[in-house]
Amino acid sequence: MQGGNKPKTGNLVTPGDWLGVIEEFTPGEGTYEENGAVYASTVGRLLIDNVEKRVKVIPIEARALPKKGDIVLGKVTQINKMLTFVDIGRVRGHDIANPFSGVIHISQISTEYVENTSDALKPGDIIRARVVEEKGELIQLTTVEKNLGVIYAACSKCGSELERTGNILYCKNCESKEIRKIASDYGRVKL
Ligand SMILES: [Zn+2]
Structure with missing residues (x-):
């Protein structure tokens, strides 16, 4: 340093x-x-x-320290055009009391081209991500792999849980459809 x-x-x-x-x-x-x-x-x-x-x-707690390559769970707190900010609340299966701050660059969301962060991730989403870099103030994360991405999302109109239909998410309550970069097991994860 x-x-x-x-x-x-x-x-x-x-x-x-x-x-x-x-x-x-x-x-x-x-x-x-x-x-x-x-x-x-x-x-x-x-x-x-x-x-x-x-x-x-x-x-x-040293065991909770996210390391490069780790799979973590977190909640999206805010987004802008290029960046998604995440509170990392679980590291290698351990819940942690004080979340770490993580960030996902738009190029690290998906293998597909994402024009705006909001086309793939939204505040409140629960995501599974992999640590790509743990040095520095913000831990850098990626969700490009198939099993990474959103594992739980709520409808941005009414707040109900979104269900997966094919590759999109659907709200049974208000019938709105939303797009996310979802993990392959979306809707089947016990949080
Ligand atoms: Zn809804």
Whole structure:
């Protein structure tokens, strides 16, 4: 990390990650000092207190830490034209108390061309995704594989659960039809 981007509050850090120098801040819990530099001693979220000039690492459960290649479950929180933001709530089958923030780039949604994110994913959708990169502030996810994508979605008009008919989703309540990048087992997943 040294020489690259300066670590920021909220960053996910692992033992040995360079956090800064002692001229900037005092090493607090979850950190150690060596030759004037401060490093993380545990896996966790970085917390920099600019008033007290202290740095610490809030530990997180190591087994829940999403790693490249992991399958995760999450909820879409917001979307824009290019990006989908996801709260990751389950990692390798373990529910986690404090969700990780993930993001899916539009090119990582489907093998088919997606012009607008909203043609494939919508806020509130529950998705299964794979971690493509876990470094940095946001964990990067993909849903391109057949078994990845939306596993539960609610009608954006009336909120009822959408059912799958062929490759589209259908609302029995208000008869509206919606499109998503659905996982192959949509509608058959026990959450
Ligand atoms: Zn509906």
